[in-house]
Amino acid sequence: MFESISGLMKGKRTVVVMHGNADMDALGSAYALSKLYPSDIFAPNGLDRVAGMVAEKTGAKVLSECDLSSYEQVVVVDSSSPLQLETGQQVPPDAIAIDHHGATGGWEGHPSFIDPSRVSCCEIVLDMYDEEGAELGRDAGLMLLGGMITDSGTFQYADHRLLRAFSSIMERCGIPMDEALDLTRAPASMSERVATVKALERTRLDRVGDMIVATSMAGSFESSVCKALLCAGADVAFVASQRDDSFRLSSRATQEAVRRGVSLGSMLKGIGDETATAGGGHDGAAGICGIGDAEAMLHICTCRAMDAFREIRSKEARRWTSRC
Secondary structure, eight states: OHHHHHHHHTTSOEEEEOOTTBOHHHHHHHHHHHHHTTEEEEOTTOBOHHHHHHHHHHTOOOBSOOOGGGSSEEEEESOSSGGGGOOSSOOOTTOEEEEOSOOOSTTTTSOEEEOTTSSOHHHHHHHHHHHHTOOOOHHHHHHHHHHHHHHTTTTTTOOHHHHHHHHHHHHHHTOOHHHHHHHTOOOOOHHHHHHHHHHHHTOEEEEETTEEEEEEEOSSOHHHHHHHHHHHTOSEEEEEEEETTEEEEEEEEOHHHHHHTOOHHHHHHHHHHHHTSEEEEOSSEEEEEEESOHHHHHHHHHHHHHHHHHHHHHHHHHHHHHHO
């Protein structure tokens, strides 16, 4: 798998494309990959707050406009489907996908390096450096650490492989922990704080037993609002925004909810399949976007979460009964 992808990228005019509102894992993966195989980096619908801050801080050059047809090779990172790219352009049939989300079928027929068992896409890019036997520069190493930090929720969702990869980069590049953490640390902007508070005012709560699902509409910063809802006591949060005839929806679940059986990635993939939109992600964090009504999608997500809660409650009741 690696040899075929490496052969496709070497010596070609390449662009690495990130999903809409690209996060730090996407930016870290794209940046390090562009150093391994000289490439341009394209963020078709911009960067999120943290990734944007890091790009500005490090001087990483990210294109906001790009003609994909002018490149010999297109590589897509951290995206489970071409629909998540929001480029408005046709993705070439030979575009390479490098990702860590659950399979959605969106990259069927494309050359791909996909491992859904990895917490971050940055780990896969590090594997590519190791397979190539290439030296990892300090700047690329720092960007990979940033992606691992953010996608693991500052290690709350980390596994042993992410921690080993993280430690390896620290040792190889001589990067201390405080520098790695400072890279992605920034106070929330006034616009993010205002958007979060306004979204909290519009929040709807539903519950089954001791499990709560919270939903809200937001103009922006959907993932930040999700995190605020979890901090406020929700087990699962869905936050959506509407842009003309398109919507974008983020979701988060607590680790306790995941341990009890919630899988947002599977849930949103199923909804995406049924609604001809792009959904997927991980058990504790997932997203969905496409053409449609944001409020209707929130209602569907709420219903599916409530069904999952009822199933969890039923299983737990059966286990309790069997012990008695």
